[in-house]
Amino acid sequence: MTQLSYQPAFDPYNAMFRLLQLRERSWLTQAVPYDALRIADFFLLFPFFLQDKDIRYKPEHRSIRSVGKKYKAEKPYSRLPDKRTLFRRVEPFQVAAIGSLVNGGFVEADSWEQRIVEATPKEIPNTLLTQLHAENSANSELIDAILKLLMDYPLTGKDGLKDRTGLLEYRYDVV
Template identity: 25%
Template sequence: MPTDTLRIVDLYYVFPYLLADLEFPKGAGVKGRKLAGTASRFNTLPSPKTFLAQSKGLHKLIVAALAGRELISGDALKVGIVKRTENLVPDELLRHATPEDLDLAGYLGTKIATVPLLGKEGLKARSKLMEFRYDPT
């Protein structure tokens, strides 16, 4: 997946209430709205779009670390693509995941991360988190 797709999906994972503002792809809205839950004063961002832009450097460090641990392909990352390797996620990380975490991650990975990134129907446009008007079509 493109690195910008991962950035958007990661934001939805950390702040699932933002899913409520997503224009869902066909067939993904019912579960997405359920997973969104509700925002509270403890889990809201003043500007998700600004937060996403400001956290770009942090995402670069994170994916570089994942490539260093060979959980994603370093070669693919050089061209802006995040591609899993066959290496397993460490058990220690999986032990800390709740069933809700796994459900949300599964949904985001299969229903949201698979939406093309670019264009009027792409994830950038649907999420309203990144500019899409100048995307190549």
């Protein structure tokens, strides 16, 4: 018997929806480095990793760990690879999603060539916007926690988002 299972992490359409969720409150107002958006998307996809003891939060953001604990029940029963491996496996789908958003006119193509995600003035269709707002309202605490990471931490260097989360190498960053 063959069994197929769906994993949102490996679906570029789901990745587009998640990136658009973050668009309304983050990269709509200012351009965001691609790697920072990847990290934010990863935690939106796997919120239970926010409780990981390896992540070093600023003292004022330690409450983010408790947000991750609320999503502990969403952790799949099967064994997951370590978070860095999982983060790398999700990247092709994130790239495909951003490429589709560029082709759809929602992301600036010139900025994307520089690995910066910048929103265009193009409006999201109302039916999709309604779904995005509903999903963001249902998970407002999670969205707020992820946006704190995205907005309050630099991406590069010691104590940057790459270093604090352990998802990307920071030691060779130009700072």
